[in-house]
Amino acid sequence: MSAAQFTFLERAGWPSPAPFVLALPGGGSLQYRNILRWLPGRRVSGEASWDGRPVFAKLFFGAAARRHAEREQQGLAALQSAGLPTPALLAVVDFPRGERLLLSEFMPAARSLEAALGDPAKLSPALALLGRLHAAGLVHDDLHLGNFLLAEEKMLLIDGDGVRPGSAEQQRDNLALLLSQLPVALDGWRAGLLSAYGELPGSGGLDDLVDAWRQRRRQRFLAKTLRDCTQFSVVRESGRFLAVLRSAGTSLLPLLAAPDQAIEQGRRLKSGATCTVAALAMDGGPLVVKRYNRKNWRHALSRAWRPSRAWHSWREAHRLAFYGIATPKPLALLEERWGPLRGRAFLVTEFCPGVSLADALLPERVPEPALAQSLEVFFAVLCRLRITHGDLKATNLLWHEGQLWAIDLDAMTQHRSASAFRRAWRRDRARFLRNWPAGSPLHDWLARILPPV
Structure with a gap:
């Protein structure tokens, strides 16, 4: 990849760039096949082919590239020194302008801990691994379910960038952070999970810490659903407000460009004065589109100054999903706008055939x-x-x-x-x-x- 292409990466926003080929210093190449994580201006991570060998590649670029890469390497070294399972680091490649590429072992059959939430028994190995991390005097600052991988019945910890030494109180807070990410329905399993973890560090009420972390994470997550970020694409224009799940954005573009037409072409589920609901057959699966109507000018005026019911439903659906409560996945929110005034609104979700x-x-x-x-x-x-x-x-x-x-x-x-x-x-x-x-x-x-x- 030339200096101009690195400049392109540094300036690129969302969505993530398409898979690309990176020419390596001294010969050889790396082909990104599937980009899994994109941090604009900082990092791109994903499945890649290194001269024909499958690897997991993390490319650090931008002003702080070396600092972040070194922190990642130090964290991985700390995990290895403590005897904690993590994918092996295969190579480190430096580029003339300061970019750094880390190539690690790729495990195609690995699943994140998030995919194992349906089976609480799978959570015990993760808690046991966290207990070993803390027993070694370490914490993980970016502790989330995606950083635990289950590969061939073995639990691995990844993302060394967040690994650092930590006190007993910090370890207790770290444990609470992980527990706060489990569905609330699994709180009854907490005693068994803590048994797998081992001796509790620090002091203070763990349950209160878990609740505090849940509240903080919920507030941050719900705010993200209405701003442009990795997970959501948000467009604010004079005539409309659009929030859409970024992973579904491309496939929904025709529908969002003409939602009334999509509803007319769909299978009508409900026709009422205040809302119209239709089911649509899409390439990615069946969807439901709900249009919130205005009955008359009085009704329109009363609703114009406050968030629409579609806005409220979008937020509450994400709230339920955050807590692990099943609801059809919310895909897009569209409001018609005239300056600060709101008109009709549309909500697009997946279809649940229950x-x-x-x-x-x-x-x-x-x-x-x-x-x-x-x-x-x-x-x-x-x-x-x-x-x-x-x-x-x-x-x-x-x-x-x-x-x-x-x-x-x-x-x-x-x-x-x-x-x-x-x-x-x-x-x-x-x-x-x-x-x-x-x-x-x-x-x-x-x-x-x-x-x-």
């Missing part, structure tokens, strides 16, 4: 065990988080792939105060029970298992 609880639950009998357990866990988690749905019709909960999926999130709220939550939960609970006849076996069972008001 069965609504109106069909899955029969009044004359209690649910089958898997569904019964999911109902208990689902409502217990919502109540712990002080989240209310706001419209708990049976059709707004779907049973799919062994879990409950929440849809139609226009009125969902996470309450700050316990008293506000109790008032809203009382309404949610009563509305949910009204879906089935009072005195029926199902109604009586639900009244027993739903958290009290």
Whole structure:
């Protein structure tokens, strides 16, 4: 890669550049095949071919390239010195202008810890590995599920850039950070996971630290869903506001350019004065487009000064996903704008083919065990988080792939105060029970298992 091409990388923003070929000093080449991580102006990482050999390549560029690369190397060396499993560093290549390339062992069958969340038993090896890291006097500043890889039943720790010495209190905070990234429904597994971790470092309430980290991470994540970043593309123009999941942006461009036409061509699911919903068949899979209408000029004026219901649903869907609660993946938010005024709005999500609880639950009998357990866990988690749905019709909960999926999130709220939550939960609970006849076996069972008001 020439100096001009390095300059291009330094100036490139989002999305990430297409795979490219890098000419190496002294001969040979590296071909990036799949870019997995792109930090504009700083780093590009991904699967590559090094003169025909598969490797994982991290290319550091920009003003601080050497400093970040050296920190990565020092972290990897610390992991190796402590006997902790991490992919082997195969080569370090320096470029004349200061760029540095690190080539590591590539493991094509490796899965991140995030992919193993459906099986809590897979989490114990990760906690055990973290315990070994802390026992060696180290912490990982960038501790997230993607930095644990499961390869051939062996857990590996990657990304040496975040590895450094740390005190017992810092290690305890590090442990809380990892636990905060697990779905809330898995909090009941915490004692077993801590057993795998080993002796707890530091002092203070670990549960409080986990909750504090969850709150901080949630606030940062929800803010990201409305600004241009690695995960989301956001466009603010005089006539519209658009936020779209970057991985889906290209495939959604035709739909977002003419959403009304897409709805007319789709299969109509709902036609109402305030919203129109249609299902669409797309190359990447079925989607749902929801358009929030304006009934008349009074209704339009009342909504023009506040975030649209599509905006609210976009935020709440990402909130649920953050907590590990199933909901169709939100892909795009589009609002029509006239300066500060908002008009119609559109929400695009993946389609969930699940069965609504109106069909899955029969009044004359209690649910089958898997569904019964999911109902208990689902409502217990919502109540712990002080989240209310706001419209708990049976059709707004779907049973799919062994879990409950929440849809139609226009009125969902996470309450700050316990008293506000109790008032809203009382309404949610009563509305949910009204879906089935009072005195029926199902109604009586639900009244027993739903958290009290």
